[in-house]
Amino acid sequence: MKDSSKMQLIMLEPSIVIKFAPVTRYRWAATKYLKQIIQDRLDGKLDENGEKYEDLIQWLVDAAPPIERTIPQLVERIMALNVASIHTTTMTFTAALYNLAMEPEKYIPILRAEVLGGCADGQITVETLADLPKLDSFLREAGRFNNAGLLSLQRNAIKPFTFSDGTVIPAGAKIGCPNLFLQRDPSIYDNPEQFDGFRFVRQEKGSTQPLKGSMVTTDAAYQLFGHGKHACPGRFFAANEMKMMLATLLLRYDMKLAPGTRPEPFFIGTISMPDTKLKVLVKSRDL
């Protein structure tokens, strides 16, 4: 008798866990907030100009197969996108901010001058963001230096695969690329253990050509955004968002780390996290 009641408790557990798990509360909260907005779109609501909305919710509604055009499914898609987009951008940007605040004399005047030079009437515009090679390099380097999780391109092999050199990946294997080592490979990057904010506006090792690519370019030795077919589709948005934030901070503030402090990054599983306790001292500038 005792054993069977224990058994029942164990069988009940998953549903109890799901009911009280934080994600369930977030799902309820998200549904409460989003249900009318999504319902309007499902009903074909147009924007204030009588045109179809050009925003993420509309794209998600349009891309969903008919069977998934429901409020719960669309809420789920929005939540999944939040997971993909928010902490990744926050972590990359936080680490870049620390790099800036660690060496303010070296980077702030040059980056600020570049932003100011690209502003139209003192305003940061889309055109400004598209032409900031030094800022772009700085963010790309921050991504190389700080945000390398131990493993990128993590995949489950659903069938066996044989590479051209004969290496076999058996079905069921979990694989990934050793990103930390790739992004710090001395045969690709000069002084890879050094943060070098203008690395990507200079020249490739042993070559007379400028380094290929910008913040959003992925390659075998740069996988901040993954690589290949499933490379992050949000990276263009994220790069612009981070450039806009950094450009705004550069124009409005001076900043440095509190004296005697340095970031102490740490890992959760394979993910590299920026220090969460560090203080950046910020001072308003006269504009």
Ligand code: HEM
């Ligand atoms: C600095 C910010 C970001 C970083 C570092 C980042 C990084 C990544 C990485 C490493 C992947 C996996 C790629 C792979 O496995 O091949 C990924 C996938 C993805 N990211 Fe991002 N991401 C960022 C921002 C965003 C934003 C802003 C969005 C959406 C607005 C987004 C949406 C996605 C989606 C939907 C996927 C899945 C793509 C697929 O499986 O085909 N990400 N991202």
